[in-house]
Amino acid sequence: MFENLSERLGGVFDRLTKQGALSEDDVRTALREVRVALLEADVSLPVARNFIKAVEKKATGAAVTKSITPGQQVVKIVHDELIAVLAGEDEDPGKLRIDNPPAPILMVGLQGGGKTTTTAKLAKRLKERDGKKVLMASLDVNRPAAMEQLEILGKQIGVDTLPIVKGEDPVAIAKRAKTQASLGGYDVYMLDTAGRLSIDEELMAQVAAVRDVAKPRETLLVVDGLTGQDAVHTAENFDNRIGISGVVLTRMDGDGRGGAALSMRAITGKPIKFVGLGEKMDALETFEPERVAGRILGM
Amino acid sequence: EIRRTLDDDMLEQLEELLIASDMGVDTALRVTANIAEGRFGKKLSVREIKELLAQEIARIMEPVARPLPLYPTKPQVVLVVGVNGSGKTTTIGKLASQFRAAGKKVVIAAGDTFRAAAVEQLQVWGERAGVPVMTAAQGSDPASLAFDAMTRAQAEGADLLMIDTAGRLQNRADLMEELAKIVRVIRKKDPNAPHNTLLVLDATTGQNALNQVEIFRKLADVSGLVMTKLDGTAKGGVLVALADKFGLPIHAIGVGEQIDDLAPFDPEEFAAALTGLDAG
Ligand SMILES: Nc1nc2c(ncn2[C@@H]2O[C@H](COP(=O)(O)OP(=O)(O)OP(=O)(O)O)[C@@H](O)[C@H]2O)c(=O)[nH]1
Ligand SMILES: Nc1nc2c(ncn2[C@@H]2O[C@H](COP(=O)(O)OP(=O)(O)OP(=O)(O)O)[C@@H](O)[C@H]2O)c(=O)[nH]1
Ligand SMILES: [K+]
Numbered sequence: 001m002f003e004n005l006s007e008r009l010g011g012v013f014d015r016l017t018k019q020g021a022l023s024e025d026d027v028r029t030a031l032r033e034v035r036v037a038l039l040e041a042d043v044s045l046p047v048a049r050n051f052i053k054a055v056e057k058k059a060t061g062a063a064v065t066k067s068i069t070p071g072q073q074v075v076k077i078v079h080d081e082l083i084a085v086l087a088g089e090d091e092d093p094g095k096l097r098i099d100n101p102p103a104p105i106l107m108v109g110l111q112g113g114g115k116t117t118t119t120a121k122l123a124k125r126l127k128e129r130d131g132k133k134v135l136m137a138s139l140d141v142n143r144p145a146a147m148e149q150l151e152i153l154g155k156q157i158g159v160d161t162l163p164i165v166k167g168e169d170p171v172a173i174a175k176r177a178k179t180q181a182s183l184g185g186y187d188v189y190m191l192d193t194a195g196r197l198s199i200d201e202e203l204m205a206q207v208a209a210v211r212d213v214a215k216p217r218e219t220l221l222v223v224d225g226l227t228g229q230d231a232v233h234t235a236e237n238f239d240n241r242i243g244i245s246g247v248v249l250t251r252m253d254g255d256g257r258g259g260a261a262l263s264m265r266a267i268t269g270k271p272i273k274f275v276g277l278g279e280k281m282d283a284l285e286t287f288e289p290e291r292v293a294g295r296i297l298g299m
Numbered sequence: 300e301i302r303r304t305l306d307d308d309m310l311e312q313l314e315e316l317l318i319a320s321d322m323g324v325d326t327a328l329r330v331t332a333n334i335a336e337g338r339f340g341k342k343l344s345v346r347e348i349k350e351l352l353a354q355e356i357a358r359i360m361e362p363v364a365r366p367l368p369l370y371p372t373k374p375q376v377v378l379v380v381g382v383n384g385s386g387k388t389t390t391i392g393k394l395a396s397q398f399r400a401a402g403k404k405v406v407i408a409a410g411d412t413f414r415a416a417a418v419e420q421l422q423v424w425g426e427r428a429g430v431p432v433m434t435a436a437q438g439s440d441p442a443s444l445a446f447d448a449m450t451r452a453q454a455e456g457a458d459l460l461m462i463d464t465a466g467r468l469q470n471r472a473d474l475m476e477e478l479a480k481i482v483r484v485i486r487k488k489d490p491n492a493p494h495n496t497l498l499v500l501d502a503t504t505g506q507n508a509l510n511q512v513e514i515f516r517k518l519a520d521v522s523g524l525v526m527t528k529l530d531g532t533a534k535g536g537v538l539v540a541l542a543d544k545f546g547l548p549i550h551a552i553g554v555g556e557q558i559d560d561l562a563p564f565d566p567e568e569f570a571a572a573l574t575g576l577d578a579g
């Protein structure tokens with residue numbers, strides 16, 4: 001359904017200057033196509049706009065050597081810039097701040113994004129790769145059987161969950177998790193929260209209250225990798241209101257183009273730490289900018 | 300009121316407004332071109348322009364705004380499908396409640412035998428709606444549950460049988476085949492069933508919704524759409540592209556997590572929200 005960028009640029013570039021340097025006009029013509037490619041890949045409009053501006057500066061005047069076409073040159077500049085933005089300054093995106101046991105990790109996001117599943121996947125990873133003793137607690141008092149869902153996953157992966165006490169509010173559950181994590185000698189405790197809309201003031205205030213009690217070392221925003229233009233609102237609102245330390249993109253096993261990755265990174269400035277690649281408990285990988293960049297460009 | 304000339308700049312701004320709603324570049328271009336026809340160079344107020352846009356969108360959406368059709372067949376089988384987390388289970392709860400309120404006898408089958416606590420979740424919805432939920436053990440074959448549910452719904456003379464399914468991404472051939480198998484098994488009991496196959500789409504989804512509809516329609520005979528989570532900041536503009544391309548009816552929209560948060564799809568309201576006309 002989507003043409004990839006090279007094909008898209010192929011036709012345009014037949015008409016471009018063939019030697020020397022990329023002219024301002026060449027670049028502008030090419031970047032019109034790049035813009036469409038980014039939007040079709042679900043990059044949020046304001047993010048696409050800024051990205052194009054940055055690339056325009058870099059590409060104008062760039063030398064076109066004999067061995068490559070002007071089209072290939074632009075694709076290369078776009079690709080490199082995408083990787084640079086996606087990677088940011090992070091050396092090791094999979095590293096979590098979990099010193100000072102028990103270290104709290106808060107999981108937040110919209111409804112159905114994959115928080116509960118990701119909580120369990122991460123707990124499994126911390127246990128198996130890092131030898132950490134992990135406690136998981138569900139603060140989701142809204143969704144039917146949300147607590148049972150986390151409890152079942154905990155049993156599947158051999159990670160403890162905080163016993164379910166019906167009628168407790170999320171802040172009380174967070175306090176109990178903290179106590180239990182300290183007394184029980186846990187290295188990490190993970191707080192899975194209910195899904196919430198970023199404009200739901202009541203629920204956003206609730207999760208802010210949880211944050212104030214738990215003082216999380218990491219607050220991870222879990223986002224559906226298939227997200228479209230709404231990525232900009234989600235990223236802005238959650239980061240402004242709660243303050244996030246990183247992003248997890250789920251459903252990257254789908255055939256979505258993953259433009260939300262660029263939007264999230266550009267708007268929050270926070271690293272994308274992991275990607276979810278399936279429903280199974282081991283389907284979690286650290287974020288690789290090169291892979292996602294290629295995917296956004298359809299290459 | 301300030302009037303502005305409908306020129307290239309203005310058209311680009313309008314395109315961007317639509318693109319930001321997830322309409323996609325092609326459809327946004329087409330919609331703006333349509334309203335510009337015969338008006339290029341004219342002076343219009345912002346409100347007039349938004350009204351024109353909204354009218355054009357409502358015009359495209361009018362033919363697909365259709366409630367779930369009810370048939371005299373007993374049981375009418377409604378199969379609910381979609382990618383993970385889109386809102387299938389919740390939508391079944393809401394629909395079951397509406398049908399019950401309309402005096403229908405409803406049975407639900409908890410066909411998601413995969414996800415942790417999917418059954419427990421649907422059982423809560425069944426209680427809320429006052430509708431029995433048929434379940435099977437986690438990990439068991441959903442097709443055989445669907446067969447048993449058909450048998451029970453027929454024996455009990457239920458008006459409607461709603462079948463929940465596990466979330467699946469459309470590029471997973473194995474899971475799509477599992478869905479096709481559920482359909483085959485249902486058809487052994489009634490060759491015309493499922494009478495409705497609803498694809499549940501999440502409003503926050505971008506252009507991938509086009510792939511979702513294309514593949515689910517091909518492999519699971521989708522007969523209609525429901526879009527959830529329109530109570531958020533997502534506008535669901537991709538529905539316009541979908542209407543254009545596939546013409547599938549949109550039966551309802553999800554506007555919250557409570558049992559009554561399911562509304563008919565209203566093209567004019569949708570267009571107003573999408574263009575920002577509702578914000579004044
Ligand atoms: N294919 C795929 N499915 C996923 C992935 N992550 C989560 N899921 C599925 O997405 C659905 C929703 O996941 P949950 O973990 O329940 O999402 P949530 O954010 O906790 O949902 P709420 O608590 O209702 O807000 C489930 O069907 C999961 O199995 C992923 O990376 N890939
Ligand atoms: N705000 C809002 N949330 C919704 C709406 N519909 C569903 N949800 C929420 O979205 C999340 C996922 O809903 P489910 O019904 O579990 O989705 P599903 O498609 O059955 O998910 P899987 O079975 O895991 O694939 C839950 O937290 C629901 O409460 C809606 O219209 N608006
Ligand atoms: K909305």
Ligand SMILES: [Mg+2]
Nearest residue numbers: 115116140146
């Ligand atoms: Mg959850």
Ligand SMILES: [Mg+2]
Nearest residue numbers: 387388411417
């Ligand atoms: Mg479900």
